[in-house]
Amino acid sequence: xxxxxxxxxxxxxxxxxxxxxxxxxxxxxxxxxxxxxxxxxxxxxxxxxxxxxxxxxxxxxxxxxxxxxxxxxxxxxxxxxxxxxxxxxxxxxxxxxxxxxxxxxxxxxxxxxxxxxxxxxxxxxxxxxxxxxxxxxxxxxxxxxxxxxxxxxxxxxxxxxxxxxxxxxxxxxxxxxxxxxxxxxxxxxxxxxxxxxxxxxxxxxxxxxxxxxxxxxxxxxxxxxxxxxxxxxxxxxxxxxxxxxxxxxxxxxxxxxxxxxxxxxxxxxxxxxxxxxxxxxxxxxxxxxxxxxxxxxxxxxxxxxxxxxxxx
Amino acid sequence: xxxxxxxxxxxxxxxxxxxxxxxxxxxxxxxxxxxxxxxxxxxxxxxxxxxxxxxxxxxxxxxxxxxxxxxxxxxxxxxxxxxxxxxxxxxxxxxxxxxxxxxxxxxxxxxxxxxxxxxxxxxxxxxxxxxxxxxxxxxxxxxxxxxxxxxxxxxxxxxxxxxxxxxxxxxxxxxxxxxxxxxxxxxxxxxxxxxxxxxxxxxxxxxxxxxxxxxxxxxxxxxxxxxxxxxxxxxxxxxxxxxxxxx
Numbered sequence: 061x062x063x064x065x066x067x068x069x070x071x072x073x074x075x076x077x078x079x080x081x082x083x084x085x086x087x088x089x090x091x092x093x094x095x096x097x098x099x100x101x102x103x104x105x106x107x108x109x110x111x112x113x114x115x116x117x118x119x120x121x122x123x124x125x126x127x128x129x130x131x132x133x134x135x136x137x138x139x140x141x142x143x144x145x146x147x148x149x150x151x152x153x154x155x156x157x158x159x160x161x162x163x164x165x166x167x168x169x170x171x172x173x174x175x176x177x178x179x180x181x182x183x184x185x186x187x188x189x190x191x192x193x194x195x196x197x198x199x200x201x202x203x204x205x206x207x208x209x210x211x212x213x214x215x216x217x218x219x220x221x222x223x224x225x226x227x228x229x230x231x232x233x234x235x236x237x238x239x240x241x242x243x244x245x246x247x248x249x250x251x252x253x254x255x256x257x258x259x260x261x262x263x264x265x266x267x268x269x270x271x272x273x274x275x276x277x278x279x280x281x282x283x284x285x286x287x288x289x290x291x292x293x294x295x296x297x298x299x300x301x302x303x304x305x306x307x308x309x310x311x312x313x314x315x316x317x318x319x320x321x322x323x324x325x326x327x328x329x330x331x332x333x334x335x336x337x338x339x340x341x342x343x344x345x346x347x348x349x350x351x352x353x354x355x356x357x358x359x360x361x362x363x364x365x366x367x368x369x370x371x372x
Numbered sequence: 373x374x375x376x377x378x379x380x381x382x383x384x385x386x387x388x389x390x391x392x393x394x395x396x397x398x399x400x401x402x403x404x405x406x407x408x409x410x411x412x413x414x415x416x417x418x419x420x421x422x423x424x425x426x427x428x429x430x431x432x433x434x435x436x437x438x439x440x441x442x443x444x445x446x447x448x449x450x451x452x453x454x455x456x457x458x459x460x461x462x463x464x465x466x467x468x469x470x471x472x473x474x475x476x477x478x479x480x481x482x483x484x485x486x487x488x489x490x491x492x493x494x495x496x497x498x499x500x501x502x503x504x505x506x507x508x509x510x511x512x513x514x515x516x517x518x519x520x521x522x523x524x525x526x527x528x529x530x531x532x533x534x535x536x537x538x539x540x541x542x543x544x545x546x547x548x549x550x551x552x553x554x555x556x557x558x559x560x561x562x563x564x565x566x567x568x569x570x571x572x573x574x575x576x577x578x579x580x581x582x583x584x585x586x587x588x589x590x591x592x593x594x595x596x597x598x599x600x601x602x603x604x605x606x607x608x609x610x611x612x613x614x615x616x617x618x619x
Contacts, residue, residue, distance in 0.1 A: 232488075235488040235489050236484070236487060236488060236489060237480035237481050237483070237484055237489060239489075240473055240476065240477060240480045240489070241477070241480060243466070243468070243469060243473070244466050244469065244473070244477045246468075247466035247467060247468045247469055248462075248463070248465070248466050248467070250462065250463045251457075251462070251463045251464055251465065251466055252466070252477070253445075254423075254445075254455065254457045254463050254464070255477045255478045255531060256445075256446070256449045256477075256478045256535075257477060257478075258446075310468075314466065314468045314469070315468045
């Protein structure tokens with residue numbers, strides 16, 4: 061697992077070290093160990109969004125879920141507006157399962173459209189994107205707060221907890237027969253079919269997992285902003301996909317993993333933090349994201365060609 | 373014990389209006405399929421595998437639970453029919469995966485211990501086949517693409533054999549495979565037949581069918597033009613049947 065991580069996300073790892081060193085040098089207060097809880101909480105929604113985007117991309121054949129961002133926003137709105145403020149529920153034992161259920165349901169709807177009805181994933185999830193943005197704005201026309209205390213703590217001292225949960229979950233998936241089938245389907249779905257892999261079912265489950273991980277990301281977002289805001293969620297979609305690509309996950313499927321996606325997300329977060337330390341405008345920040353992304357994908361391709369030549 | 377777990381083909385028509393094919397393949401038999409490209413032999417093999425629907429008729433197999441119709445690919449696999457595809461690159465290997473993962477993909481559930489994969493168990497299963505098929509791979513964790521064509525094919529064969537099938541359907545199994553490996557594969561096929569497996573081999577090389585098969589079905593225009601066995605099975609006779617001439 062470590063070996064394949066280095067192979068796939070090699071460039072993203074180097075970038076991570078460089079950016080981390082830069083940040084430590086320029087911004088020691090922000091990166092002081094005492095501030096790590098807050099820092100991780102700040103990066104968590106993006107890491108979660110990238111991790112959530114990964115399973116469907118791994119499943120291959122144009123698998124992608126662009127509704128991850130709006131789903132985060134939708135979960136954010138449901139948890140605060142419907143559960144916490146209207147119904148007065150603050151118990152994590154209700155909020156957590158409810159959020160996961162919403163995520164799984166949206167993921168299942170995406171999965172049904174993409175794998176059973178065979179609508180192109182980008183079109184199917186674009187539909188979900190628009191629907192979720194609309195529904196979120198309907199139930200929550202303007203930002204509102206606050207959030208339950210335990211949830212806000214998830215962005216502070218114990219911010220590592222939800223992220224750790226995601227990675228323990230993925231590590232467990234890694235140990236099951238399903239993981240092999242997912243990577244096989246992503247690698248070559250026709251070969252997987254002739255090898256007896258239930259291709260449609262495997263892809264469908266990938267969409268459900270993406271939905272559930274997006275719900276966790278939505279909770280981390282809620283924890284961070286400590287309120288509900290209908291406009292924040294959708295902004296995560298594209299940057300999460302950029303993070304996934306940066307982390308060495310092939311958009312053609314079958315290559316990479318959640319750890320790579322997370323490293324890509326941390327890279328983007330550190331870059332943002334570094335450039336903000338220089339007081340660079342957010343417009344320039346966008347340019348930097350794009351440049352880094354294209355450079356990373358190109359370098360990964362070069363690295364791949366070199367290692368293929370070495371193997372031949 | 374005739375028809376112990378025989379493979380029955382009844383009134384099978386490969387296309388509308390074509391003559392029906394009636395055939396029984398017994399355990400331990402190696403049956404060759406010959407014909408000019410596109411004359412129905414590949415459709416026939418895929419129909420046996422449940423990958424294509426016949427225009428008429430049906431394929432069934434005797435199992436412990438009685439005679440089962442082979443309707444659809446999953447059912448075929450479940451009733452003990454394994455299929456090795458022709459185009460290794462397009463529909464066989466998973467280029468991004470390791471040798472071990474490529475081997476295990478059809479039987480992933482068998483390595484599970486309480487739901488979780490045991491790599492040790494998977495390696496143990498792989499070693500059995502590595503030895504039997506003399507697969508030359510640097511390590512089970514190496515990428516499948518680092519292997520030669522012949523060894524990739526052996527891994528795919530190991531994948532099919534791991535299913536412990538009663539019937540093995542091979543679609544041009546030695547295409548692009550070197551001569552030494554071919555002979556290893558021939559020995560393996562004979563060994564499997566001797567153990568009671570029924571093998572159906574589609575081959576584009578007549579010599580291969582002649583050295584390997586007990587019987588040959590020659591296809592022409594989506595019908596079985598000739599069936600030969602024993603001494604009647606010669607290169608000239610097969611070629612004549614392929615071109616629709618009397619031998």
